[in-house]
Amino acid sequence: MINFERFTLPNGLVVLVNEDPGTPLVAMNVLYKVGARDEHEDKTGFAHLFEHLMFGGSANIPNYDEPLEKAGGENNAFTNNDITNYYLTIPAQNIETAFWLESDRMAGLAFSDHSLEVQRRVVVEEFKQNYLNYPYGDAWLLLKPLAYKVHPYRWNTIGKEVSHIENATMHDVRDFFGRFYHPLNAVLSVSGNVKTSQVRNLCEKWFGPIATGRAPARDYPAEPGQHEKRTRVVHRPVPGARLYKVYHCCARTDPEFHATDLLADILSKGHASRLHNSLVRNRQVFTEIHAYHSGDLDKGLLVFEGRLVDGVSMEDAEAALMQETAKLTHNAVPDAELTKAKQMAEAMEICSEIKNAHRALNLSFYEMLGDASQVNHVTERYNEVTGAQILEVAGQVLAEDNSSVLYYHPQHANGNTGQDQGAARKASA
Amino acid sequence: MQMETPDRTREPRVRPAPELRIQEPLVESLSGGAPLYVIPGGQQEVCRVELLFRAGTREDPNRLLAPAVSALLLNGTAQRTAEQIAERIEFFGASADCDSSAEYAAVSVVCLNKFLGEVVPVIAEAILGASIPERELELYITQSMQRQRVQNKKVGYVSRKLLHRALFGNDSPYGHYQSEEEYAALDRRMLAGFHKGNCRNLAGIIVSGKVADSEIELISRHLDGFGSVSTESVAAGNGHRPQPEKIRREWPDAMQTSLRLGLPLFDRRHPDFIPMKVLNCILGGYFGSRLMSNIREDKGYSYGIGSAVVPLSGTGFMYISTEVNKQSREDALNEIYAEIQELTDTRVGHEELDLVRNYMAGMLQRGFDGPFAAASAFRNVMLSGMDLSYYRDFMRGLMDATPGKLQELAGQYLQKESFWEVSVG
Incomplete structure (x- = not known):
């Protein structure tokens, strides 16, 4: 509070x-x-x-x-x-x-x-x-x-x-x-x-004597709906492969933001999350994988970033990730798992109030969103989320046609530069 | 109300910092003998419990076991898997981080007060019964090797590694960086042995946050299975005394060059420690420092540059670090050495010294802002076998660092030929 x-x-x-x-x-x-x-x-x-x-x-x-x-x-x-x-x-x-x-x-x-x-x-x-x-x-x-x-x-x-x-x-x-x-x-x-x-x-x-200004126009062009999966393959002098997959999702101020945020937490927050248990620990596809909402004020992204275990193919890694996300689009999240995500969100929120600097930032941030007093209702917003809402958000967001994927491959010493279709920067071997 | 018209041309008067308010921790004792330090404070119903073990790389002659054991402290017992333990902590919104250094291993738990009774026993049971399962060790090795391969592609990481190795030697806890072969050779029985010897006795517990007697009682009760051990390490100190050298690694494809200069110094107890912190601050210890003003704000060679005096156990070192535009490497080095030489050639002016003293006093105050920060400040001195009077001495020491004293120290310690110089990129 x-x-x-x-x-x-x-x-x-x-x-x-x-x-x-x-x-x-x-x-x-x-x-x-x-x-x-x-x-x-x-x-x-x-x-x-x-x-x-x-x-x-x-x-x-x-x-x-x-x-x-x-x-x-x-x-x-x-x-x-x-x-x-x-x-x-x-x-x-x-x-x-x-x-x-x-x-x-x-x-x-x-x-x-x-x-x-x-x-x-x-x-x-x-x-x-x-x-x-x-x-x-x-x-x-x-x-x-x-x-x-x-x-x-x-x-x-x-x-x-x-x-x-x-x-x-x-x-x-x-x-x-x-x-x-x-x-x-x-x-x-x-x-x-x-x-x-x-x-x-x-x-x-x-501050009183400073001349007022004019509120700037905010007419950003809306991003049209995406109806086809987009992909990009690059090869770089890096030691291991990474998969970046993003889906268009809601804005920070949309009503479904909290459900989307909990969805990401259920997938990847902590050492007992779904992706960590399934893809890191048990199937050993990734050494690390994270999911999060970008938090943008306009329509944002649900982001997945995974580091592949050496020797696992990009196709297998993406397929394994899709199996996990598909579970969320087909089955409601069990109550206990939802409770856990809410309790994690509550603890985060309380910890963010410990430092004065964070309190000052939170107040400015929520005022910018529309009303500083909402800073004291964050835990309520998370607690209102239902399993049905998460299922609905998952269905809307986690569709292949709504995704953009970057396949980031190591470039091997034999000079294979792969099919990099011309990045802004030419990485040298 | 009367409206004041501001005179923007004059800066408001700066008032001296009031006496630093340092709260002494309450000290209790666990039934196993380990001291429990309590630093109450804050408005939020949350607390941090830090369990400190004498299980750093100093205690481990091979330097390999300590980081692995600390990383796997909560990853499985004979009764419970790593997932089950993590689930029982995270279900309640708590988090537990394990970290280790040359001196210590620590498990730090942040938990809402209302769930302490659920979380603390899980942590105690997991640490005391840690079995270092084979599967978890394999995962740790895979993750660590992959992370290290990425790090080895970064000019900043490689220059740090080369400097630490050169200063302290690869066998030292401060200079050792694990190789892939060493990771691959980790053996779970050896890890279990290190755990048994070093992680069942606590060197101390620090509890900070909004805690009352009932929370302290609860925490103490659930940690009563641990024994105790003194904070004093029995391991030998660092005897490495090499000659300064220049180390260069050319990376044709790098866009920037990491420059890292360093030299051995001393620990917190040394009489020159506090004035050296002041001297370092002037050189590169804050945004307005001489190096930052020159290399970044005047020349634009770099996104940033900094220097630090780092106290270790019985030893210490100073370093200067930056990543510069590749074409500017030699110019940047010349400017860095010129700034170092200037400290010997010309006494620091009173205005600059006042600014730095005020800045450092403000930093010290920030170091006690809130219970968690105060706990970290306490931990730093406690682990060096010192107490909070160090910080009061530090405040006084700031005032004793005169221009003459600083010039003398620069002449004594900061000569160009005393520096190790590493360049990667």
């Missing part, structure tokens, strides 16, 4: 406060409703590059990190398909430094050309480090455009290709800031050793 208060500044900024006198710290979370789905298809990776630039200086503060560190604070940020989220923790006595820093960069950016140039290079190195230089790092670069043909989820947060980042201009950056970085498109939450009245005063002082 997270007790909180909510108020809205005249400029439209929504603020949530959770008082916790038991900690010497304060966590602040600023969520901007902008992610990779808001990018132009020729300028992908921009929301994430922008996240880097937000540390490159604002109108009155040449460097964001230094004053925060001097005040004993620490921060980070992340970008995904839908949101860009900035968070910090700071000793409670220095909370005003956090308001000064976060309000100044909402009020206006002022970084230099040099900063833009350097961050372009840093993000290119991040791209290389996480997506190109490490084994299997490009799997999602290949999967997204296989699963999505129209919706902007067809590219990754890091971007479609390095050149999009290299070509970003100062004009692009200013335009992006104007559209998405303003009080109407943000949610601020504070959790820790504070009083709501104190936060209200500080908000009015520091």
Whole structure:
């Protein structure tokens, strides 16, 4: 249970406060409703590059990190398909430094050309480090455009290709800031050793004078229904084969989200889940296999990622996985198994409330979904799910025609490059 | 209410951290003699129970058995299979993680208070009766080998391995990395023997979270089958004293090069330990550090760079690590060494030192935020045979690290020729 208060500044900024006198710290979370789905298809990776630039200086503060560190604070940020989220923790006595820093960069950016140039290079190195230089790092670069043909989820947060980042201009950056970085498109939450009245005063002082903005249009093209299985085969210099299979499923805010999430948990959460027992332990098809809902705000994916035991063929591995998923489409989940999934969800939810930083993020996140108070009804939502709903979701989602599959093979030393139909990057032998 | 107009050009006044509030754990004793430390706190009806065993690689002359045994502690007894044990834990939403290091093996259970009575006895029974079934061992070997093959394709992992081996020697618990042959040769009878010798006695239990007497009583009662053992290891320390070397592995297809520099240092008890932590922080220990400002924020050679001072049992080391754009390897190395040399050549300014002290004091506070964090902070010192006064000493030590002292330490420890240098990619 997270007790909180909510108020809205005249400029439209929504603020949530959770008082916790038991900690010497304060966590602040600023969520901007902008992610990779808001990018132009020729300028992908921009929301994430922008996240880097937000540390490159604002109108009155040449460097964001230094004053925060001097005040004993620490921060980070992340970008995904839908949101860009900035968070910090700071000793409670220095909370005003956090308001000064976060309000100044909402009020206006002022970084230099040099900063833009350097961050372009840093993000290119991040791209290389996480997506190109490490084994299997490009799997999602290949999967997204296989699963999505129209919706902007067809590219990754890091971007479609390095050149999009290299070509970003100062004009692009200013335009992006104007559209998405303003009080109407943000949610601020504070959790820790504070009083709501104190936060209200500080908000009015520091965020109050910032000009409001216009809510950005959100008319993402809907992904049409998929009616045919899509596949892609690649060979890469990796030590073992992996199978990636994704199915279109509901959005984060759809009523069937919780049933879909429990379905994934029943399949793969923990060491006594169906896929682990059957395919890892007993049949020894995979050494590891995971299933999860992508959690996106628009229609998302139910994802399976499996690492094959050496010597098992891709066909046999996929067939074994399909036998397990077919059970869920044919037979209702036994009550005890559903109870277990719900109890796991409840424990997860309670554990996510332990840290102030998580509480602040949860409040911002649920407010962005529509109503912060829903953060206190998550366990109820899971407990309402019935076996019949899971059966229905499984029937709708787990159909072959609705799937996209990436067969990721090791490339053998004999030079067999297989039938790779031209990935964005040519992997060398 | 009167509206204040903010002066955005002036940063709000920074106030010093209040006295660090460190709660001493309550200490109880199990009937088998092991100490049970309780760190109460938090609002959520959940707690963490950590069982600590003196079953790390130090206790294992071959270095092979300890990680395998800790991974298989909950994977089967004569009466129950691994699936059955996992089911009885996960049904109640609890989770149990096993991990091991050079010094210790630990089983960490997170459980809603209302289910402690169901979960704790399952954990105790599984560990005490662990039979290391053949099927589970085979699965462990297959998984470990596959994971290692993937890791060996990563420049960062390989450079870490090469540095640790070079610093401590492949026979040392700190330098040993298992080969595929060693995995394949694991024998269940030897594992069972190591389990019998090392996993039936507890070196300690740490319970943290919203726990009252009734929960403590319940946990103690269900763990009464364990004996006790002191935290002091009988194993020999690390006698390895090699000469610095440069190790290079060229990977023609790699897009980035992992650079890892390191040198041996000392453990937490050494009088220079705390000021070295400060010196390290200035060099590469936080986002605003000199290395980060230079290599990432000024040059854009890398997504990130960092350095750390790592205390081990009776020894320790420092390392600097980054993955850089392949073309920039030599430039990055030159810049890293220039930053190291600068620490010897020029005294740190007071402004930078104040910032780093405040940052480190804030980190220390964060290390005690919430019962689980406080339990981890306690565990770190407890396993080194120290107590929480270490953290109060640390706060004082931050203030004693003067520019003159830091310059002296840089001259003493951080010379270019003292560093091992590994480059992969």
